[in-house]
Amino acid sequence: MAKGELYRMGREVRRQLMGDAFVERMNSSVYDDPIMEGFSEYAAEAVFGMLWTRPGLDMKTRALICVVSDTATGAWPELALHLRMARRQGWTEEELAEALLHLSGYIGLPPVREALIVAKQVFAEMRAEEKA
Incomplete structure (x- = not known):
């Protein structure tokens, strides 16, 4: 094609x-x-x-929507990709962690815990890449 x-x-x-x-x-x-x-x-x-x-949403907002969606559906490999995208679009580690914590009141603690574990790994990888 x-x-x-x-x-x-x-x-x-x-x-x-x-x-x-x-x-x-x-x-x-x-x-x-x-x-x-x-x-x-x-x-x-x-x-x-x-x-x-x-049109209608900026890329930063779209990236956060993906992070929320991945967390709610347990899409952990995709969450790692979308967290990377969200960081590159200007969300801080602290803002993303807070967004994930906020979800715990709506989707429960187990998926948020898993999402935070993924975030911890992605953020560490990105910090290491920045140093290299």
Whole structure:
């Protein structure tokens, strides 16, 4: 299938959200076979190209929505990605931790505890990357 404008825009948004180095790591480890390559192309077009570029919300708010959604649904690998995106969009570690704690009154402590464990790991990785 020909890759159109939404695909191109989606690839740009993905790089903006995750950073060049992280995108390259994902491309060479997760999306390095035909099955996952197809998923990556679809996500670039349908999610990053269509959803993330819509008017009405800024990227910072969209990133926080993803963090909340992942926590509520127990999508831990996605939460790690979206926490990274949220940090890159300007949310602080403290703000994200507080948002997660706030969720405990609505979705319960077990998923929030798990989300905070994921956040602890992601934030440590990002701090280490900044030092390198």
